[in-house]
Amino acid sequence: MSDLVNLQVNGVAYPVQIATDRNLSGVLRDELGLTGTKEGCDDCECGACMVLLDGQPVNSCSYLAVQAQGREITTVEGLADGDELHPLQRNILATGGVQCGFCTPGMLMSAEALLERNPDPTDEEIRIGLSGNLCRCTGYARILAAVKATAVELNGSGA
């Protein structure tokens, strides 16, 4: 069974005919060509598929695309402002928090949601905010440093 759904992604409307059992990550990647969102475990474990739904982080591998209709979806492609990287993107590059890069889009989306709800997070709050995202390469310290640097940059603080 399929349905015509209208997905709002990064401020753009995408009418798309999809099977009702398709997960959101698959539709973003395969139908809309937004391959920044990664698929790792497909089982709500790794966070590689993290996107924002109305600002809240969601594992898109485990969310039906049809349920996203009427909600604002933000993917990693929506972070930069044209050619200008989002501060989180700039800082994760500067701190060396990107190695293979597979976890990076999901990390960035969780970090963005964290800083939106808590612009001045402690180290512990950053760790908790990113606890749904696994990284096999970096040991996490440089990713945490990037989030902290972004908080300092945006707020002039960052506990």
Ligand code: FES
């Ligand atoms: S691919 Fe979605 S949580 Fe791993």
Ligand code: FES
């Ligand atoms: S940079 Fe490779 S999984 Fe995180």
